[in-house]
Amino acid sequence: MKITETPLKGCYILEPITYEDERGVFYESYHKDRFERSIGGKVDFVQDNVSISKKGVLRGLHYQKRDYAQAKLVHVVKGEVLDVIVDIRKGSPSFGKHFKMKLSDENRTSIFIPKGMAHGFLALTDHVIFSYKCDAIYNPKSEAGILYNDPVLDINWEMAEDDLILSEKDLKLPLLKDLKL
Known part of the structure; x- marks a missing residue:
């Protein structure tokens, strides 16, 4: 597995070694020891989540606050x-910056998102199965987010605004400048 740090410190891209033959494909999507050695720290994943989305669904930008902050390892199973990812760590040299990339069942790439970052994704295909491991149990009272189209973030979602499908809750998220971090 190749593990590379992104421009957001502590956020890593994981690219698996894939074995293909006439039977199909095999790859290791996560190996605790190799992963922790590569990032130089321990991560204890305690909750796995799966979301299923249709094309145009934008989920995010979400994070958990303070004591309930979550590190995540995200991966696309289908689609x-x-x-x-947006860095919202006070004092970070990349505060307010974002990193984006396409994840798919074809590239089989994962991203590790450390605590202190907001996360979102846009489904680009008709049927997306998205999986993520979390190192803390979800707490609904700690749930927070940033508006997906915050002009300061200047995220190009690569899809026409009219084609995006968002929840009412995500449409009411605050701007980065209004967060109480």
């Missing part, structure tokens, strides 16, 4: 997404 393709545009995955976006």
Whole structure:
């Protein structure tokens, strides 16, 4: 597995070694020891989540606050997404910056998102199955987010605004400048 740090410190891209033959495909999507050695720290994943989305669904930008902050390892099981991470760690040299990349069942790439970052994704195909491991149990009272089209973030979601499908809750998220971090 190749593990590469993104421009957001502590956020990593994981590219598996894939074995293909006439039977199909095999790859290791996560190996705790190799992963922790590569990032130089321990991560204890305690909750796995799966979301299923149709094309145009944008989920995010979400995070958990303070004591309930979550590090995540995200991966696409089926389909393709545009995955976006925003650094919201006070004092970070990349505060307010974002990183994005396409994740799919074809590239089999995962992203590790450390605590202190907001995350969202846009489903680019008709049927997306998105999986993520979390290192803390979800707490609904700690749920927070940033508006997906915050002009300061200047995220190009690579899809026409009229084609995006968002929840009412995500449409009411605050701007980065209004967060109480």
